[in-house]
Amino acid sequence: MSLDQLSPEWRQWVAENVARGCTAESMLPMMVQGGLPRALSERVLKAVHGAAQPLPATQALSPQASLLAEHAEAAQAAAAGGQVLRARPRPRLGGNRLRLSDGCELRIAAQLDHPQVLLYEGLLRASECEAMIALAETRLTRSTVVDEQLGEARPHEHRTSAGGFFQRGEHALVARIEARLAELLDWPVENGEGLQVLRYGVGGEYRAHFDWFNPSHAGSERHLRTGGQRVGTCILYLSEVEDGGGTRFPSLGLEIRPRPGAVLYFADVDARGVEDPSTLHAGVPVLAGVKYIATKWLRERRYG
Numbered sequence: 001m002s003l004d005q006l007s008p009e010w011r012q013w014v015a016e017n018v019a020r021g022c023t024a025e026s027m028l029p030m031m032v033q034g035g036l037p038r039a040l041s042e043r044v045l046k047a048v049h050g051a052a053q054p055l056p057a058t059q060a061l062s063p064q065a066s067l068l069a070e071h072a073e074a075a076q077a078a079a080a081g082g083q084v085l086r087a088r089p090r091p092r093l094g095g096n097r098l099r100l101s102d103g104c105e106l107r108i109a110a111q112l113d114h115p116q117v118l119l120y121e122g123l124l125r126a127s128e129c130e131a132m133i134a135l136a137e138t139r140l141t142r143s144t145v146v147d148e149q150l151g152e153a154r155p156h157e158h159r160t161s162a163g164g165f166f167q168r169g170e171h172a173l174v175a176r177i178e179a180r181l182a183e184l185l186d187w188p189v190e191n192g193e194g195l196q197v198l199r200y201g202v203g204g205e206y207r208a209h210f211d212w213f214n215p216s217h218a219g220s221e222r223h224l225r226t227g228g229q230r231v232g233t234c235i236l237y238l239s240e241v242e243d244g245g246g247t248r249f250p251s252l253g254l255e256i257r258p259r260p261g262a263v264l265y266f267a268d269v270d271a272r273g274v275e276d277p278s279t280l281h282a283g284v285p286v287l288a289g290v291k292y293i294a295t296k297w298l299r300e301r302r303y304g
């Protein structure tokens with residue numbers, strides 16, 4: 001059957017959207033835009049929309065709890081008249097403790113539903129945090145921000161950190177972290193930007209900003225062309241910071257304090273896939289010590 005020709009991620013996407021009651025007309029453009037051949041997408045949609053029952057999603061890929069929560073959110077969005085524009089990662093929500101296929105054990109430390117924010121502890125061991133810092137140390141340069149009009153990266157007084165980029169899979173450790181995140185968030189490795197390690201000294205900060213590209217800014221176009229919108233952000237905390245250096249969401253009154261090995265995930269878009277202004281966030285100034293984090297932005301589609 002045509003469904004067998006889809007990757008597990010696409011099978012699950014199809015299953016969820018059929019279960020949500022999305023029409024073939026709304027799903028087809030998203031499949032084609034996501035890189036599936038049109039003829040195959042049409043065959044799949046014909047097959048699934050002809051079926052009396054929604055397709056069961058596989059347990060292994062998505063714990064039931066995660067599916068239910070996501071469905072409830074989508075149902076709410078649909079009830080509010082919203083149409084699902086983009087898919088987004090599906091962070092694992094089931095169970096206080098999670099085990100990934102490479103044996104990594106995590107704990108869900110905090111969860112917020114709107115916007116979707118998850119704090120997982122235990123993504124990295126202490127030795128892995130130290131190894132990431134050591135790998136990055138040789139390539140740290142002054143961080144930049146994207147110019148709103150030109151789309152170019154340039155240093156800015158609002159972002160006083162030093163950073164170093166890693167290509168996807170550049171080192172075994174980088175690849176291992178990427179595989180864990182992909183499994184934890186149920187989002188393909190290929191849709192992720194490379195990991196970026198940031199170092200903030202005392203006074204270093206990243207003032208309030210959005211990670212999504214503002215579609216109304218001229219400079220966003222060239223970024224959106226490759227990989228589409230940023231749909232999720234991962235911040236991996238690599239060091240113990242003596243004082244300050246939290247990640248703060250001013251409109252939520254929420255601040256996450258750095259804890260080595262933990263990862264903060266938040267969805268940059270709401271359940272319909274629309275850029276979410278409540279994700280405004282900042283790296284607050286470091287008051288004592290040094291803050292190291294690794295950031296990964298997840299794109300709507302295959303990136304690079």
Ligand SMILES: O=C(O)CCC(=O)C(=O)O
Binds near residue numbers: 211246248284293295
């Ligand atoms: O430093 C932080 O805690 C936040 C970093 C951040 O927002 C980013 O790199 O986009």
Ligand SMILES: [Fe+2]
Binds near residue numbers: 209211281
């Ligand atoms: Fe950010």
